Amino acid sequence: MFECKYKFELEDSITSAKYVYKSQRRKKDVVIAVMLPILILVMVGLLVWDIVKGKNLIWDIVLLSALVVLQVLYLVIPLTIVRQQKKSYKKQNLAEMDQLAITIDNSGLCTEVLYKDGKEVAKSAHSLRALTSYIEDNKRLILVFNKIEFVCIRKDCLTGGLDKLKAYLEKCMRKTGKSKK
Secondary structure, three states: EEEEEEEEOHHHHHHHHHHHHHHHHHHHHHHHHHHHHHHHHHHHHHHHHHHOOOOOOOHHHHHHHHHHHHHHHHHHHHHHHHHHHHHHHHOOOHHHHOOOEEEEEOOEEEEEEEOOOOOEEEEEEEEEEEEEEEEEOOOOEEEEOOOEEEEEEEEEHHEOOOOHHHHHHHHHHHHOOOOOO
């Protein structure tokens, strides 16, 4: 059994949400990230070509404007994630919570319990069969369930051993046919 108790902070929430967003990216997102700047350059070239030829520029300007707007939106999405997490953190009053306790047991269940003034306020449980990925950074181990929910485990507060936990998570992911990303 693995346990982790700590004060859940805004930084944990933002880091976890960014990872969940990045883990959802697919090949089409990479194609979009590469193709949009290329299409903008092509449209600028066509605009210059049409100016030299003296043709109608309305469609060129409309398409170029649309591509620029799409590029800006694509670049702004990660910033909106940070704002959403800040709002969610405040809305759920997580700053007022004393402690977050996470327990991962041998039956394949990850349980989160929020405490305020020593009393249980909220509780949620995730089956490790729904674990889609996890990532490790200097301070945290972030577990992602069903590609949208996360559990943030602080390494310095973990009991049961980090290496044993990672081996257990890999074992659970192998059973469900998923691999670490």
